[in-house]
Amino acid sequence: MISAFLSYWNYGRRFCGIEYYSPSNDTSRISVLTAIKKNNEFEVEETFEANKVLKCARKLKKNQHAFLCITSSQVLLKETTTTGTDAKVVSSAFPNVELNDFYYEILHSSEGSIVGLCRKKMVHQIISSFEEQNIRIIGFSLGFFSLQNLLGIIKEQEVRLPSFILHTNGREIISFDRAGQGNENTNFNIGDTTINYKFLLPLASLFNYQSGNVYYTSNYITKNLELKKEHHQKVFFRKGLASAVILLLVMLLINYLFFSTYYSELQQLSRKHEIEISQKLAYDEKYKEVLEKEKIVENILNNSNSQSSLYLNRLILTIPGSVLFDQLNYQPLQKQIKENEPIIIEKNIILLGGESTDEEEFSLWIKDLEDVTWIEEVKVSDYGYSSAGTSKFLLILKLIEDEAVY
Template sequence: MLSHIITYSKFGNLFCGVEHTSINGQEKLYGLLLKKKKDEFLVEKTFKSTDIDKLIDFLPKNQPLSLIINNEKVLFKSVHGVFDAQKALALAFPNLKKEDFYYEVSTAKSDTYIAICRKEYVDSLIEEYQKESYQIVGFSLGNLAIFQLAGFIEDDEIYSSNSSIYLKNGAVESISYSNGLQSNLYTINGLQVASKYILSLAGILNYYVGHKNSVSNFSTRIDKLNDNFKQQRLFSILLKFGLAFIFVLLLISYLFFSSYTSKIDYLNAALELNKTDKNTLLKLTDAVQKKEQLVKNFSLSSSKASWYLAQVGKLIPASILLSEIKYQPLVKNAKEDEEILLEKYNIVIKGKSSDNVEFSKWVKKLELQDWIDKVIIVEYGADKATTTKFELQIKITQ
């Protein structure tokens, strides 16, 4: 079940959670990296560090991370009884200036747990990660991320890096601080994870399915972090695609140009040897010039193609995966000495969609673009149980 949930994310094949905790007054970083292989998730590595700038020894740059902030900067309290977030905050921290703090609240069977941390510290921590080229996509305070993982834990008692957690029937009963010296190994949904990395695993799950078991005042902050990450990822993908596309066009241009330049050189030499072939040579030269102009047109259209593809890319939702995109495709395969015919002002897009509603919204957004004349759905049919193949034809406004 846990692997099945994470499978639906679109963030590569590496999933990482990092916990900031305090052991005997010393700052520790405990990290867990999961890797997707085929249809299952495996523990790629666990790692310990004392500084963010040392994570380069364990993680690739631009790796998305889910943070657990569980050190001395976090104040953690419980109140007996089940209360809503605002009531619990008032009971636990009656003089709290809410505008200065991030807070997170979770409820157990008979108690409510509250964790708070200054916004200034959390934001500066996120900024440190960003300076090291890591993408923070979510965070949680104290041990409260464990509420997300509780349903997958079969043990009645587990230990995190600094607390003992009691569970019953897949729900948290109580959380109390411990000395952090316990080092137990747990099997959670097929993944073997040591106690020090339990919250890192919970952080990964917490982000990819959302904060369903807690109430906080930083959901907007997390949404902004997610948007920034998705935009950077989309830009990176489109940039690589665009550069590859331009390179292919330039390579084709070079091959065409080299080929026809050689023909011109040959014909010029023949002209010197045999004046009677002048008319033939002129005809061939004219043909070559036309083809050279075609090559130039290819080069000039590359910038337009990149712009169109970028505009399409901005509108693609996460539920759609492209398999093919063609700008002004060939009408038919070109043969020797025949004119190369293109479907001008056309873009063909093929791929798969896992959400019919999102697909329809996407098509409507495309139809509203000023540069698009109309969008034709050429094909839309089931591929697998969860995905649907599609083919679109976009008519560009002339």
């Protein structure tokens, strides 16, 4: 599971094999095969040829990775029966070669070895020509040695390639001959797929994506590892950056959604809180006004009750037998109490009302009231007959301010 994920992360689903052949510096032939990997099997998607790297890049997707097989005339191939170390085998095929300047590859078989040799400078130039066109080379092989990966499937004694004829025993490449262009209709059946001989090597190179080959040895294993590592780093940077941006956008979106939700709720709560505060302030203000009015009314009532009782006691002492009180209003209101309007009373005023059955005695009583020291003025506001021998009256007594009542 992890290896499948890493493979998909680093390479995606599309794999590419390329054979680069150049008989001279002026001409070249590039065979390209792309395949889709499904259930650990390669399904051929497209094959095409090009005579320039630029034309090849135009047909591939940008940043397409590929494994490169170099079969150009700059790759020297030679058979040898010498055994031993790689250096010994290469020296037997190419005596006096300075190995520090060359890449070599050795294909071992039961009958000997085939050595491929190419200058490092030339290999680097070819790889750079692909890299400049955004084709990411993740590894390379010299000559036709990658075809060893397909021999178990092809099982042919003689395999024709565009530049070589390979002789096999069904399991190994024993020898080779250089050859010119073959029959264009030469095809091979690979499983359920028919492959033209020009694209056998690109197809075989796809198996080099996963691991090194056990059939041959070389001195460029480190270089191939560097190419893979460089590709993986670029993929990680590109996909990692894209993933980070997407993750950041998703987090921002989630944060925005949560923030919008909570911010909306916060606004509603804030508005509700502000309304409650406003209502509480209004309530407190009204309550304060009510308390003040209650206090005023209470003072008025307390004062009126105490003073009215005192005045009533004093007035009773002067009342004749023919007079009967039915009203005593001390410091009456000037007008009815209304909301948001001040309470106004008539200070030092007593309204005194009742009935009288003796008009003469009533008049004498009025004169007696006028002589009271704490009454400043006596005014008859209303006087009239209510029934036979009985009269209704209303007196307004104006009191002297701060005058003691005796």
